[in-house]
Amino acid sequence: MRRRSARLVLLLTLVLLLFSGCDMLLNYIDFGDMDDDVVVEEPDEDNPEVDDPDIDNPEIVIGSKGIEAIMNHEDIISAEMGEDVFFIEYNDNIPSFSVSDENGEEYYISLSELDELGRVGVAMGLFDAEHCPDYERGDLSTKPSGWVQNDYSWVESRWLYNRSHMLGFQYSGLQDDGRNLMTGTRSFNVKGMLPFENILTDHIKEEDGSAGDDPHKVLVRVTPDFYEDNLLAHGIIMEADCLECDDIDFAVYIPNWEPGVTIDYRSGDNWANSDLPPEEEVEIPLDEATYILNTNSDVFHTLSCSRAPEPDSENYKLTDKSRDELIEGGYDPCGICKP
Ligand SMILES: [Zn+2]
Ligand SMILES: [Zn+2]
Numbered sequence: 001m002r003r004r005s006a007r008l009v010l011l012l013t014l015v016l017l018l019f020s021g022c023d024m025l026l027n028y029i030d031f032g033d034m035d036d037d038v039v040v041e042e043p044d045e046d047n048p049e050v051d052d053p054d055i056d057n058p059e060i061v062i063g064s065k066g067i068e069a070i071m072n073h074e075d076i077i078s079a080e081m082g083e084d085v086f087f088i089e090y091n092d093n094i095p096s097f098s099v100s101d102e103n104g105e106e107y108y109i110s111l112s113e114l115d116e117l118g119r120v121g122v123a124m125g126l127f128d129a130e131h132c133p134d135y136e137r138g139d140l141s142t143k144p145s146g147w148v149q150n151d152y153s154w155v156e157s158r159w160l161y162n163r164s165h166m167l168g169f170q171y172s173g174l175q176d177d178g179r180n181l182m183t184g185t186r187s188f189n190v191k192g193m194l195p196f197e198n199i200l201t202d203h204i205k206e207e208d209g210s211a212g213d214d215p216h217k218v219l220v221r222v223t224p225d226f227y228e229d230n231l232l233a234h235g236i237i238m239e240a241d242c243l244e245c246d247d248i249d250f251a252v253y254i255p256n257w258e259p260g261v262t263i264d265y266r267s268g269d270n271w272a273n274s275d276l277p278p279e280e281e282v283e284i285p286l287d288e289a290t291y292i293l294n295t296n297s298d299v300f301h302t303l304s305c306s307r308a309p310e311p312d313s314e315n316y317k318l319t320d321k322s323r324d325e326l327i328e329g330g331y332d333p334c335g336i337c338k339p
Contacts, residue, residue: 086187086188086191086192086254086255087192087196087252087253087254088252088253088254088255089251089252089253090237090239090251090252090253091251092251093250093251093252094249094251095219095221095239095240095241095249095250095251096239096251097124097219097221097239097241099126099219099243103126105126105217105243106126107125107126107127107128107130107131107217108125108126109123109124109125109167109172109174110123110124110125111123111167111177111179111180112179113179114145114178114179117145117229117231118144118145118231119145119182119224119226119231119233120144120145120166120178120179120180120181120182120224121179121224122221122222122223122224123166123167123179123180123221123222124167124219124220124221124222125167125172125219125220126217126218126219126220126243127171127172127200127204127217127218127219127220128204128215128216128217128218129204129205129206129207129215129216130215131173132170132171132173132201132204132205133169133170133172133173135173137169137175138175138176139176139327140163140175140176140181140327141176141332142163142176142177142178142181143330144163144178144181144182144183145182145183145231145232145268146182146183146230146231146232146233146265146267146268147161147183147268147330148161148267148268148269148270149161149298149329149330150270150271151329152258152260152261152272154259154260155185155186155187155258155260155261156186156190157186157325157328158329159186159325159328159329159330160185160186160258160261160270161183161184161185161186161268161330162184162185162186162188162189162190162328163181163182163183163184163330164181164182164183164184164188164189164193165180165181166180166181166182166222166224166236167180167220167222168193168194168197168200168201170197170198170200170201171197171200171201171204171218171220182224182233182236183232183233183256183268184233184256185256185257185258185261185263186258187257187258187259188235188254188255188256188257188258192235192254192255192256193236193238193254196238196240196250196252196254199248200218200220200240200248203216203218203242203247203248204216204217204218214244215244216242216243216244216245216248217242217243217244218240218241218242218243218248219240219241219242219243220238220239220240221237221238221239221240222236222237222238222239223236223237223239224236225237225253227265229266230265230266231265231266231267231268232256232263232264232265232266232267232268233256233265234255234256234265235253235254235255235256235257236253236254236256237251237252237253237254238250238251238252238253238254239251239252258270260272260273261273262274283318284318284319284320285318286303286318288320289303289318289319289320290319290320290321290322290323291303291318291319291321291323291326291339292305292308292309292316292317292318292319293316293317293318293319293326293331294308294309294315294316295314295315295316295317296315297315298330298331298332299331299332299333299334300319300323300326300331300332300333300334300339301334301336301337301339302334302337302339304337305334305336305337305339306336307334307336307337308334308337323339
């Protein structure tokens with residue numbers, strides 16, 4: 001194995017070890033068996049539908065648990081609820097897309113317009129190092145479908161939902177574009193998607209290695225899985241394939257769930273699992289409060305703002321969160337007091 005590849009494998013291992021066991025890693029990423037010359041699947045001319053993932057009837061293998069099973073949509077839902085599953089192999093880990101005739105092997109991003117329910121659709125692109133962002137990620141203000149924000153003491157950062165980039169900012173540079181932002185749980189975002197985004201970005205930015213002098217160009221497709229008219233996706237299918245080498249070649253289903261939280265995918269509404277002791281509502285005393293929330297309009301105010309709800313209002317709530325934390329949780333600063 002070349003030194004560069006060895007270094008890549010070590011890096012990927014370290015990244016994923018943060019979240020999982022070592023054998024789990026091997027179930028998801030093809031590190032480039034040199035005999036494996038599949039780069040991109042050719043489209044099937046007789047059956048043009050073959051490129052579209054059948055998300056109502058996916059064949060899923062749960063690699064992380066060593067369980068091999070053909071699953072349907074209901075099984076995915078029960079797997080989410082019952083197990084600590086943050087990725088599931090999709091379609092035997094084989095991406096089923098191909099280079100489009102329209103865009104060829106040139107860099108592009110293709111986003112779907114929101115549907116009549118305000119939901120995101122398939123996001124896809126071909127990414128290279130040249131187009132990776134050299135700027136910081138900005139604030140996000142989009143409220144994607146299914147955004148019913150609540151906080152839970154056991155969820156990291158406490159907010160259940162993040163605005164999740166379907167195509168990751170790190171390699172796409174996409175900021176506050178509503179066509180690329182979906183409501184995703186903290187675990188979906190950080191344990192499900194982020195490890196794959198890190199792998200993709202590191203690979204795209206790698207200067208040499210298994211592709212020789214050619215820059216790596218990675219085709220990525222993210223397909224949100226909205227069941228019927230649900231506003232919150234049950235998960236996404238993420239597929240990636242490097243056109244230059246065999247080191248990146250995977251297809252996974254990432255379930256949109258959070259341990260300890262029951263989620264109604266029709267609306268995005270959520271509550272603590274009934275087998276957990278009820279959480280005591282923590283009242284923040286005034287001298288520890290940072291801002292006043294309007295829990296109806298999702299706006300936050302300075303403690304002295306005349307537009308803030310009165311203490312006897314049912315929309316009034318004191319918080320000790322910082323400005324950044326509130327914005328991350330989907331609260332907007334008041335236009336009058338400009339906190
Ligand atoms: Zn590559
Ligand atoms: Zn205000």
